Amino acid sequence: MGWRARLLMLDGLAPVIDDAGMLVWGTLADCDEDADLVFLGMMDEKPCFAAIPDEGATGPSYANPQIWAAIQALAPPDLALYGGARSLVDWHARHRFCARCGSPTKLAKGGWQRDCAACEAQHFPRTDPVTIMLVTHGEGEDRKLLLGRQPRFPPRAFSALAGFVEPGESIEEAVAREVLEEAGIAVRDVTYIASQPWPFPSQLMIGCHSHADEDALTIDETELEEARWFSQNEVQAAMEAGRDGNGPFAPPPPAAIANVLLRWWLDQGK
Amino acid sequence: MGWRARLLMLDGLAPVIDDAGMLVWGTLADCDEDADLVFLGMMDEKPCFAAIPDEGATGPSYANPQIWAAIQALAPPDLALYGGARSLVDWHARHRFCARCGSPTKLAKGGWQRDCAACEAQHFPRTDPVTIMLVTHGEGEDRKLLLGRQPRFPPRAFSALAGFVEPGESIEEAVAREVLEEAGIAVRDVTYIASQPWPFPSQLMIGCHSHADEDALTIDETELEEARWFSQNEVQAAMEAGRDGNGPFAPPPPAAIANVLLRWWLDQGK
Structure with a gap:
């Protein structure tokens, strides 16, 4: 799926926006080979993903002035897509371990779940x-x-x-x-x-x-x-x-x- | 506070109900000395608590026939109280570790929070x-x-x-x-x-x-x-x-x- 897939470009958790006020997309070549990917859905018949940022690269969890400027710039469909992606990758970045037993967990179901191999608990993104x-x-x-x-x-x-x-x-x-x-x-x-x-x-x-x-x-x-x-x-x-x-x-x-x-x-x- | 406080009696996560269809209350003498307690609120000027059950004592997470029978028997105020208490103690029982770093966490703020001493993350009950x-x-x-x-x-x-x-x-x-x-x-x-x-x-x-x-x-x-x-x-x-x-x-x-x-x-x- 490599060449057909699209990767939502993120700066930590912030959106990357071009001069026309649109979200910037790359390809899977733009992230590490072993990056954890979250499936965002199909767009123009191409699967769209976002990569989970490293711990510590995520910045503040509330909207700061830079984020506000970006939000104002985005058209509603791009804003909705960015918002859902941000929530998901942020959740993964802050939930790498099992709250039930403390063992490391692995991303599952395209990023809509994390599984614990040690105690078999399943964890789901939080809203x-x-x-x-x-x-x-x-x-x-x-x-x-x-x-x-x-x-x-x-x-x-x-x-x-x-x-x-x-x-x-x-x-x-x-x-x-x-x-x-x-x-x-x-x-x-x-x-x-x-x-x-x-x-x-x-x-x-x-x-x-x-x-x-x-x-x-x-x-x-x-x-x-x-x-x-x-x-x-x-x-x-x-x-x-x-x-x-x-x-x-x-x-x-x-x-x-x-x-x-x-x-x-x-x-x-x- | 010992003799004045009330303890909501639970059988795992199930309610304990008397012949009149009311929730049964005990005192703090009815739980282990080192039990983790969740503060449920004040009732009749007495602080009310529930004790967090051991891992594995919690039973299924959905409503089974026994739970349904209990739910039908309870008056609305008791049902609301039991529901809130059940959600809280169940969350604690399944969140003893930090999802961010995997270290054990401790109950804080009367059971409305868990704190990680290792990475300083704060975790809140989920709805x-x-x-x-x-x-x-x-x-x-x-x-x-x-x-x-x-x-x-x-x-x-x-x-x-x-x-x-x-x-x-x-x-x-x-x-x-x-x-x-x-x-x-x-x-x-x-x-x-x-x-x-x-x-x-x-x-x-x-x-x-x-x-x-x-x-x-x-x-x-x-x-x-x-x-x-x-x-x-x-x-x-x-x-x-x-x-x-x-x-x-x-x-x-x-x-x-x-x-x-x-x-x-x-x-x-x-």
Whole structure:
């Protein structure tokens, strides 16, 4: 399959992008002969692979400014392909041993599994469900939206609160617990809006809306640097000004599900 | 804390249930002095724990008939508590080593984390998002519902198709891929209905509905023993007859999200 196969070029875990903003592809000659390969699927009738980077070559697991620039540059199909590939190769790079018995494991099933020869355990790539939620207080034009900022956010940036779904929780329970923990308020009427995979490192973002009857906040300062209510006009102005503009706050980037949620919220007010 | 703390009694990973159908609680005297304990939360102002069973004492990771009987017997709060506890202790029992470097790990943060002293990696309990989906063909009273049976199902049992969300997929994409892979048909208009945690071993079940324009099925026989369309009358009769009745098929048990989805589907036809 050598000459027909395509290899997704990666710099550690970062995408390699050409001048036209497209992902760069090589051939299997571009990786070590003994490299572990993950099968990404067929494209133009050619099998597509990514090579698992060495331990330590993978960089930070969250999206840094360089990654953000790359993400903005990619067209949606390339972004989806890169995201899935990144999650998979990152998982392999950090799961070379068996969590059950400690022995080395081997890649299996084209990279969608790792097998332990010692204890026969099978390990599968991990995807963590994360809820990300809008909280509305009030009705009509007087309604306001709860947004927060994490310490690692760029200056002036606010986004929807978010947190991992824990074992034993439904999506709706996770939303209510997370808002109570981070902002100190109870929410009701949790509804699902949209979902998106997020490959830093491998999350399924589950976007929801909820209502709060109270508006007095008690912020968990280990999680959030700040959280506050924004009026419809403030959210509208921030979204129109964009991330580098002079709106009331810097909104989430267009490729993030938080941006989709804020646009959804503004549409509800029309 | 000894005399005030409560210990959830487990038989391997199975719940211990009294004659009144309640979970049985002991004290910390009921486990080994050096047992690893997972903190489950506060109840009646007392801290509640579960002890991690020995490797090999955990039994099958899916729900067997004994577990099903126990699940039916428990009231919803006890079932939620048991489910979360089971997922956590099972994860610890199967993750005693560091997947990054192979060294033994230690329980941390009350059982919500495991730490590797050798490479400083932190590991967190895993929850796998799984889509479970209704597929409708047709409209009104002539509509029909796609259900399938896995080889391990009890005789005559049919349920909604289901599958893990893969890295790089949204919920909606996972539903469409899974139906195409298992039943060979394309679906549109995927909507979210409800979610439920499922502790065998630790899944977040995400229940959805979708429409199919075609009804010719191509079954993946490695996944499904059978799949077919059921009329509204057949689904109604099966739900009324119940799991041990003489309906057209044995419907999913009341505690499963598939049962909720079938009731939702029948309500849509009213």
